[in-house]
Amino acid sequence: MYFAIVAIDRPGVAELRAATRPAHREYLKAPPHGVTYRLGGPLMAPDGTSAIGSLLVVEAADLATAERFSANDPYSKADIFAEVAIRPWDWGTGNPDKR
Known part of the structure; x- marks a missing residue:
């Protein structure tokens, strides 16, 4: 089952986000057992240059596993995020596994 993880940054965490990014990227390369990272990237401010959050899509057996991953x-x-929402997601189009 797929899950969309939408996380919105707390104000003033740009430097902390940048400093934490290498560890975050490593985490996505080797996620815990039971989770497959499928796609993701930063959510951007209207100016298109400032990250204001994250969007990830993961595959996991259940919501609890996706929550632990997050x-x-x-x-x-x-503690970069002010809020995190994790919702089951249906990959309707563009799924590379369903060509």
Whole structure:
């Protein structure tokens, strides 16, 4: 099952986000057992140059597994996010596994 993780940054965390980014990227390369990272990237401010959050799509057996994955992300552990929403998601089009 796929899950969309939408996380919105707290104000004033741009430097912390930048400092934590290498650990976050490593975490996505080798996620915990039971989770497959499918796609993601920063949510951008209207100016298109400033990150204001993150959008990730993961594949996991259930919501609890996706929640653990999100909670253990270095961005979450660094308290970058003001809010995080995790919702089941249906990959309707563009799924490379369903060509």
